[in-house]
Amino acid sequence: MVAKDTFHDxxxxxLEKDGWTITHDPLYLRIELVQIYIDxxxxxxxxxEKESQKxxxxxxxxxxxxxxxxxxxxxxxxxxxxxxxAESEPERILYLAVSLNAQTxxxxxxxxxxxxxxxxxxxxxxxxxxxxxxxxxN
Amino acid sequence: MVAKDTFHDxxxxxLEKDGWTITHDPLYLRIELVQIYIDxxxxxxxxxEKESQKxxxxxxxxxxxxxxxxxxxxxxxxxxxxxxxAESEPERILYLAVSLNAQTxxxxxxxxxxxxxxxxxxxxxxxxxxxxxxxxxN
Numbered sequence: 661m662v663a664k665d666t667f668h669d670x671x672x673x674x675l676e677k678d679g680w681t682i683t684h685d686p687l688y689l690r691i692e693l694v695q696i697y698i699d700x701x702x703x704x705x706x707x708x709e710k711e712s713q714k715x716x717x718x719x720x721x722x723x724x725x726x727x728x729x730x731x732x733x734x735x736x737x738x739x740x741x742x743x744x745x746a747e748s749e750p751e752r753i754l755y756l757a758v759s760l761n762a763q764t765x766x767x768x769x770x771x772x773x774x775x776x777x778x779x780x781x782x783x784x785x786x787x788x789x790x791x792x793x794x795x796x797x798n
Numbered sequence: 799m800v801a802k803d804t805f806h807d808x809x810x811x812x813l814e815k816d817g818w819t820i821t822h823d824p825l826y827l828r829i830e831l832v833q834i835y836i837d838x839x840x841x842x843x844x845x846x847e848k849e850s851q852k853x854x855x856x857x858x859x860x861x862x863x864x865x866x867x868x869x870x871x872x873x874x875x876x877x878x879x880x881x882x883x884a885e886s887e888p889e890r891i892l893y894l895a896v897s898l899n900a901q902t903x904x905x906x907x908x909x910x911x912x913x914x915x916x917x918x919x920x921x922x923x924x925x926x927x928x929x930x931x932x933x934x935x936n
Contacts, residue, residue: 691909694866728832728878736874740866743913771829775881 666721668699671757671784673791675717680704687716689744696744701752714752716745717784722762731772738781755784760794804859806837809895809922811929813855818842825854827882834882839890852890854883855922860900869910876919893922898932 672682684701700717718737724730734756742754758767763785766772776783783797810820822839838855856875862868872894880892896905901923904910914921921935 692907694907694909696866728834732874732878733871734874735877736870736872739873739877739917740870740913743916744909747909769830769832771832771882771885775878778881779877 665699665719666723667757667759667786667788668719670788670791671717671719671786672700674786674793675700675702677791678704678793680715683714684716689741689748691744691747694744696741698741698745698754699757714749716741716749716752716754717757718754719757720762722758722766727762727766731766735775735779735781739779753782755782755796757784757786760785760787763794803837803857804861805895805897805924805926806857808926808929809855809857809924810838812924812931813838813840815929816842816931818853821852822854827879827886829882829885832882834879836879836883836892837895852887854879854887854890854892855895856892857895858900860896860904865900865904869904873913873917873919877917891920893920893934895922895924898923898925901932 672685676682680702682700683703686697686699687701689696698716699719702717703712703714705712718741720730720734722730738754738756745752745754763783785794785797786792787794810823814820818840819842820838821841824835824837825839827834836854837857840855841850841852843850856879858868858872860868876892876894883890883892901921923932923935924930925932
């Protein structure tokens with residue numbers, strides 16, 4: 661298990677304010693010898709459907725000196741986690757949580773958008789200044 | 799640019815012994831603000847076709863305490879590098895170079911094989927004890 665991301669608690673609070681119940685912190689998955697810890701697991705009852713929606717959220721601050729290195733790791737984690745969830749909890753949807761600042765700068769680059777779209781990475785954009793969710797990009 | 803992998807020179811020698819000419823060490827790509835350094839670029843003349851085959855090779859030792867963490871990063875790098883090459887040098891084929899030891903242990907796990915196959919990661923398996931190429935897995 662690695663250290664929590666700088667914005668871990670901001671995202672947790674933002675989800676709770678948005679009506680989500682944090683069910684896992686972290687969400688642990690084990691597939692054979694591979695052990696995976698996704699930052700957060702959350703659940704929300706969708707009243708209209710009388711069903712609960714489940715998500716898993718990996719938080720990345722993108723505050724490291726090399727943003728592209730952090731992106732390599734984030735992308736690899738996302739793909740491995742999604743593959744692991746597909747086996748163990750196919751109904752749970754995985755999001756990569758990125759700050760509004762990262763989303764409006766680094767993630768606006770055409771090349772990064774190309775990668776995000778081709779790998780079908782879902783983003784949860786949050787504002788760490790007021791612990792709120794800005795948008796979900798599916 | 800990050801530090802060279804432990805087995806960088808072993809892979810370089812293995813490629814040369816196999817008839818490849820090392821053309822880049824590292825292979826630098828720039829797409830807008832994103833700068834990428836792939837460990838090696840190499841070329842080989844295929845006599846029968848009178849054409850040269852070009853490859854890019856990212857070397858990963860998988861000697862880190864957390865193999866899965868190293869795999870997250872390797873997978874993310876591979877996908878980003880492949881995407882960058884598709885734009886700048888579509889004829890150059892990307893390989894992830896892994897040691898025979900890593901390939902016969904970590905990479906044999908079913909979950910890891912599932913990820914490798916679903917992400918179409920091509921592997922170059924090398925033996926660092928005698929600097930030789932063991933096999934190409936396309």
